[in-house]
Amino acid sequence: MYKDPSYFIQGVLDNNRLTLARTITLIESTLQTHQDIARNVISELLPHTGKAVRLGITGVPGAGKSTFIESFGNMLTGRGYRVAVLAIDPSSTRSGGSILGDKTRMEKLAINDMAFIRPSPSGGSLGGVARKTRETMLLCEAAGFDVIIVETVGVGQSETTVASMVDFFMVLQISGAGDELQGIKKGVLEVADAIVVNKADGDNVTRAKLAKKQYETALHLVTPSSPNWSPPVMTCSALEEIGLEEAWETIKQHKKIMSATGELDEKRKDQAMSWMWFLVKEGLENWFYNNEEIKKVLPTITAAVESGKKAPTRAADELVSVLGSDLLF
């Protein structure tokens, strides 16, 4: 691994594919020494970020996310945009390993010189994914990509995490046997900027239209996140390349409105703030668990709570006070 931050900084700014890839690896690394270099690199690159369209895409397995990105990405590069795709694949909780197969479904985009696709294993914690993806997004912006697509499979809390780092959050759905709404979480509807019903092709068109109506009804029941934007429901066929242009127009329209009202700036500021607070919480937590005193008393106190000898509130008080009461009260 290279120790000099300027190797990474210059390489990213030159949009050198190899260096960009290595810088992402640096950011993803769990080693403290790598993290220290990474922090320098990000700080230096920060002034060069912020110009891209940040797009998040989620959907259940089988919704056709990769196929959508393949068609959508190639359409965008065809219009002269440079596209970066960051795909998050789940790691196995048992082995820790992962299968990163996104590019097998993005065959043309994978060899497109205007595109950069980086699949990443989710690794252990959600916080980890969030940090890595957010910073990788910044790298790609600094490298001059115009559109950054963050893809995540719709499980656990990963959608809301991704929604909190992008400008536009798209939920990809497919039509099924009329029970569409069971497969969508309320929390996802609340953060969606658009719902796109994919696979509206062949004998599926009618069902897709029906699903569209159901989502529209469902969306009326949630408060939109912006007074100036009601999330539309669209149908598309990534396979037959129908509805992709409309999706892009919607994203552009969203950006235009949000920029005009100043909401985009606000959103990004809010995201930066909540990101900072997230990191603070994470830092506090790490600090707590790594405190020698805590490590010493933790087993006794938890055992006492488990056996019912100590009330949880009392135990929590004692643990926190170990860190020094002046910090808390």
Add this chain to the structure above:
Amino acid sequence: MAQNPNYNEWVEMATKQMKGKSPDTLTWKSPEGIDVKCLYTAADIEGMDTVGSLPGMAPYTRGPMATMYAGRPWTIRQYAGFSTAKESNAFYRRNLAAGQKGLSVAFDLATHRGYDSDNPRVAGDIGKAGVAIDSIEDMKILFDGIPLDKMSVSMTMNGAVIPILGMWIAAAEESGVKQEQLNGTIQNDILKEYLTRNTYIYPPAPSMRIVSDIMAFASKNMPRYNTISISGYHIMEAGADSVLQTAFTLADGIEYVRAAIASGMDIDTFAPRLSFFFGIGMNFFMDIAMLRAARFLWHRSMQQFNPKNPKSSMLRTHCQTSGWSLTEQDPYNNIIRTTLEAMSATLGGTQSLHTNSYDEAVCLPTDFSARIARNTQIIIQEETHTCKVADPLGGSYYIEYLTNQIVEKAQEILDEIEEIGGMSKAIESGMPKMRIEESAARRQARIDQGSDVIVGVNKYRLENEKLDFDILEVPDSVRIEQIERIKEIKSTRNEAETQACLEAITKAAEGNGNLLEVAVAAAKARATVGEISDAMEKVFGRYVATTQCVSGAYSSEYSEANAESATVIEDFRKRTENFLEKTGRRPRILVTKMGQDGHDRGIKVVASSFADLGFDVDISPMFQTPDEAAKMAIENDVHIVGASSLAAGHKTLVPELIEKLKAQGAGEIGVVAGGVIPPSDYDFLYDNGCKAIFGPGTPITTSAGKVMDLLEAQYIK
């Protein structure tokens, strides 16, 4: 019938022999999930509807012919194709002179995928796994001096069926043979290509239309021609057990029948000409039962279409011994394996058979190894007296029981597929592929931990493995010759006429014209395979497979076995975990297939089991060029690339990949290779920078261990 009166006494005896343990503890669970007891009696097959029929009579469980081999033995049909049309032609003529009755043509991968030999994408594939055909001129050389009005010609072609069949018909006509005189079979089984072998060109819907076009054309013009050979062989080779092979093959068959009926054909005009192709592996009794079960099930499945002609529901099949069961280690053992599989196929009642050559796990067959393979069948036919009786195992309690079990289990899967809406829909859903891959990963785990024995591989290994037989190698000059001929044809043909014919193909693809009909004209106008394929691709597009990969199957087979095996996995996971702690990330490997070889069982088993061991595994799309694979390795920033090769392209593709990585400053990304690579090529690959080579039969824990050795040496100082 009640249980044998002496049964209880037998149980007592057996228990005594087992030192007090019940004989039930000997029950073996087969890969199909069938509980195989150590004894079968009449009570086990009582009342089964699969028992009791006669050969030649519905439901044909005991064979499609009344006298079976007693009347006429199966046809010995060896599949072959070598580099150029000229060499293949010479080989065919030698075989015909030695008394062989039919021809079976193997094409190279470039031809399968509809590319001309001058296409840069296929530089590593020309003439490697079969004969290279670019135009009608090659086709004429291939059949030079062979009377096509008399000779039955079988062609293994699925992707580029339209140009190849068009050129064959046109070549025959130019030699004075009429369409109605042509006799033979084309594989034309596109559905299984999406499941396993990946030598398709277009998406499923237009591909199914091509199948129907060929059926329609032949039923009108070529009454003696078999338009499809529904193939389970490749499904088995991809890792399916015998129940899965039966179910998915028959489901494919039902789908073709529906497509033909939907295109307006009457069931009895085409169903009697449908033929099947099954693969026979080392599970000796199981595969005998499989063929019997498949015939029973096909008869039952066809009744829904109300055929009038009994032949419409009669399953006739070709069989081939398993190529996957052959080992690179101690390779003469393969002769014995092939013999046993041939016995299984013939006791099961196949109509024709191909026996593999012992050297096929290493290279293409030579004249010598091909002779041994052919003689295997001749010896069974002429020396063993096994042909004297029709269905000699009919009535065996065990065989009848197995037959019934396969029928029941395969029927469950067939019902499941019907519920999804037929095989095309099922393939779209990914269900069959996942089942096959899971079966493959489990098998690999059983082999790696020794519960499935392979002699010379995981038991009774030779101390010093030394290869002492000749290896057939295809020289690169083949590609140059082909390119020269394409140039010559293109410069001498009537260009305006060729272009008009190609446009007619595009028009037919857009509309409803019969594609084979226009392709015959284009072949005569000297259009190439690539040009004809492109003319259709304009309308249909080129299909890209989605690679799915199961996870967990490999390690679960291990931990189900015993605690000791489970530790192997745990220990390995600690090793990858340690790598993460020391270097900041898990070992990351890209597994890729370069060239036009679509056999992806190997990389999928590797991907799935490496992930189970704690690797992050990137999978590339199929059919990569070295350049594309290098881009992906760099972008994903992997530690190492594993390139799989099963079709003799390794000597070109692997060094080129290493070169491309170096050229882009990523020389630190190592490359290892696996698959069918002759040991005599190992030094060449090592000299060109390849870090390790894993031959067929390498246990996953061994290959993964070697990869970890390399990575630890490189990254943990």
